[in-house]
Amino acid sequence: xxxxxxxxxxxxxxxxxxxxxxxxxxxxxxxxxxxxxxxxxxxxxxxxxxxxxxxxxxxxxxxxxxxxxxxxxxxxxxxxxxxxxxxxxxxxxxxxxxxxxxxxxxxxxxxxxxxxxxxxxxxxxxxxxxxxxxxxxxxxxxxxxxxxxxxxxxxxxxxxxxxxxxxxxxxxxxxxxxxxxxxxxxxxxxxxxxxxxxxxxxxxxxxxxxxxx
Numbered sequence: 001x002x003x004x005x006x007x008x009x010x011x012x013x014x015x016x017x018x019x020x021x022x023x024x025x026x027x028x029x030x031x032x033x034x035x036x037x038x039x040x041x042x043x044x045x046x047x048x049x050x051x052x053x054x055x056x057x058x059x060x061x062x063x064x065x066x067x068x069x070x071x072x073x074x075x076x077x078x079x080x081x082x083x084x085x086x087x088x089x090x091x092x093x094x095x096x097x098x099x100x101x102x103x104x105x106x107x108x109x110x111x112x113x114x115x116x117x118x119x120x121x122x123x124x125x126x127x128x129x130x131x132x133x134x135x136x137x138x139x140x141x142x143x144x145x146x147x148x149x150x151x152x153x154x155x156x157x158x159x160x161x162x163x164x165x166x167x168x169x170x171x172x173x174x175x176x177x178x179x180x181x182x183x184x185x186x187x188x189x190x191x192x193x194x195x196x197x198x199x200x201x202x203x204x205x206x207x208x209x210x211x212x213x
Contacts, residue, residue, distance in 0.1 A: 006210070006211045006212070006213040007213055008213055009159070009168065009175060009177070009213070010170075010174040010175045011211075011213065012080070012081070012083075012210040012211050012213055013083060013085060013155075013157050013159070013168060013170075013175045013210070014175070015210075015211050016083055016085055016157070016206040016207065016208060016210065017206060017207070017208040018204060018205075018206050019034075019070050019191075019205050019206060019207055019208075020034070020035075020056075020070075020205045021203060021204050021205075022052045022055050022056040022202065022203050022204070022205065023052075023203075024052060025051075025052055025053050026051065026052040027047060027051035027052070027053065027059060028046070028047040028048065028049045028050065028051060028059065029049040029050050029051060029052055029056060029068055030049065033071075034070060034071060034072055035049050035068040035069070035070065035071065036049070036068060036069055036071045036108075036109055037049050037067070037068055037109070038065075038067035038068060038069060038102075038108050038109075038112075038192060038194060039108060039109055039110055039111060039112060040065065040067070040112045040137070041065045041066055041067045041194075042064055042065050043059070043060050043064055043065075043066055044060070044064070045059055045060055047059030047060065047066065048066060048067075048068075049066065049067070049068035050066035050067070050068060050193075050195065051066075054089070054090065054201055055089045055090060055201030055202055055203040056193065056201065056202045056203070056205070057090065057195060057197075057198055057199070057200045057201045057202065058195050058196060058197060058198045058200065059198060060198060061197075061198050062092075062094070062096065062097050062196050062197040062198070063096075063196055064196060065194060065195075065196050066194070066195060066196070067102075067192060067193060067194030067195065068192055068193060069102065069105060069108040069109070069190045069191065069192030070190060070191050070192060070205070070207055071190065073190075073208070074188060074189060074190060075103070075188065075189070075190075075191060075207065075208055075209055076187065076188035076209075077104075077160050077161060077162070077187045077188065077209075078209070079162065079212070080161065080209060080210045080211060080212040080213070081159055081160060081161025081162065081209070081210040082103060082104070082159070082160050082161075082188075082191075082207075082208065082209055082210065083103065083157050083158060083159040083160070083161075083206075083207065083208070083210055084101045084102065084103050084157065084158050084191040084192070084193075084205070084206065084207035085101070085155055085156065085157035085158075085168075085204075085205075085206040085207070086101060086155070086156065086193065086202045086203065086204060086205050086206070087153060087154070087155050087156075087202065087203045087204045088119075088150060088152060088153065088154050088155075088156065088201075088202060089152060089153065089201045089202065089203045090152070090199060090200055090201030090202075091121060091124070091125060091152060091199070091200065092121045092197040092199050092200050093121075093124060093199055094121065094197065094199070095121055095122055095123070096120065096121070096197075097120070097121050097195075097196060097197025097199070097200060098118050098119060098120040098121065098195065098196055098197065099118070099119055099193070099194070099195040099197075099200050099202060100116050100117055100118035100119070100193070100194045100195065101116070101117045101156070101157070101158040101191075101192075101193060102114050102115065102116050102117075102158070102190075102191060102192040102193070102194065103115050103158050103159075103160055103189065103191050103207070104160055104186035104187060104188060104189040105189040105190045105191070105192060106186070106188075106189045106190075108189075108190050108192060111136055111137065112134050112136070112137045113134050113135050113136055113137075113186070113189075114133075114134055114186055114189055114190075115131070115132070115133055115134075115158060115160060115165050115183075115186060116130075116131075116132045116133075116134060116158075116194070117129070117130075117131055117156070117157075117158040117167045117179075118130045118132065118194075119148070119150065119156070121197075122146070122147075125149055125150060125151060125152075126147060126148065126149050126150075127148045127149075127150055128144065128145070128146045128147075128148070129144065129145045129148045129167060129178055129179055130143070130144045130179075131143040131144070131158075131165060131166075131167055131179045131180075131181055133165075133183055133185055133186070135185065142165060142179075142181035142183055143167075143179040143180060143181045144179070145178055145179055148169075148178060150169060150171060151171055154169055154170060154171040155169070155170040155175070155204075156168065156169045156170075157169075157170075157175060157206075159210070160186070160187065161210065163182060163183070163184045164180060164181070164182055164183075165180070165181050165182075165183050166179060166180040166181075167179035167180070191207035191208075193205060
């Protein structure tokens with residue numbers, strides 16, 4: 001079914017397709033084969049894609065990384081943009097733990113490349129937000145914000161649209177932009193999630209092309 005138009009980014013992100021609600025318990029995460037492990041996860045417990053129990057989160061304790069990519073589709077920015085989003089339903093409660101979204105990953109099962117939006121907890125419900133580009137395992141920081149407060153049930157999103165990569169958070173009635181950077185390195189690829197800290201829980205993973213506006 002073709003996407004209908006939206007009037008702004010809030011409307012476009014609100015219309016983003018739901019891939020997995022993370023409503024059913026599963027360990028490790030598979031989704032009937034829809035999820036595969038990120039190449040750089042370092043699980044030693046055979047739960048590399050994390051687990052679903054009251055939402056998705058790492059199976060392993062910090063600092064081990066669990067992460068997965070949505071493998072049924074590659075999404076390409078043809079103008080309206082592509083995005084990934086999720087809802088925070090359980091914060092780490094401990095500093096240094098983090099969770100992130102990925103988009104535009106060319107080969108996430110083989111190499112660490114694409115755009116990452118990461119939230120690292122610095123105090124209860126307070127985060128440092130970073131927007132990064134990864135190329136073959138090398139990280140370039142594009143933008144960052146310290147002291148970002150984010151309550152439970154907040155939605156957050158990573159967008160690539162027309163050569164601009166941006167981060168959005170919806171803690172109230174609409175998505176508001178919190179980070180932005182110009183970058184044209186990637187424009188197509190897989191989407192995914194990553195986290196370190198097994199108290200973290202995310203729900204309602206959404207990703208795909210955005211409707212035009």
